[in-house]
Amino acid sequence: MEDDFNTVRDIMNEMEMAISNFESIQGRIERLSSYLEDGQFLKDFEADERGELPKDMSRGVLSEDALYDLLEDISEMRFRLKAIVDPSSDI
Numbered sequence: 001m002e003d004d005f006n007t008v009r010d011i012m013n014e015m016e017m018a019i020s021n022f023e024s025i026q027g028r029i030e031r032l033s034s035y036l037e038d039g040q041f042l043k044d045f046e047a048d049e050r051g052e053l054p055k056d057m058s059r060g061v062l063s064e065d066a067l068y069d070l071l072e073d074i075s076e077m078r079f080r081l082k083a084i085v086d087p088s089s090d091i
Helices: 002-024 026-037 040-049 066-085
Strands: none
Touching (some): 026 066
16 A cells, blocks of 8 residues: 555656646647647748748747647647546546
8 A cells, every 4th residue: 555655646746747837838839729720830831841931940830740739639638637537527
């Protein structure tokens, strides 16, 4: 039981930190979602394809599927968290 207690306590502490971090980035997630949905991403992607953006600029967000995949991962994580919190809900 001591081992179970220590394991659960340690993971709970890690989850607390992770959830706090996740809560703190909700505004960033919303900005990324809006960036994809409002068409600005596509404009920037096309400008990059035409060579109009500086070559030394980081462009991870402009890779073809990275932003979409990240937002899908976030949606899946929210789904999993909801299922853990309320396992009897019809998700």
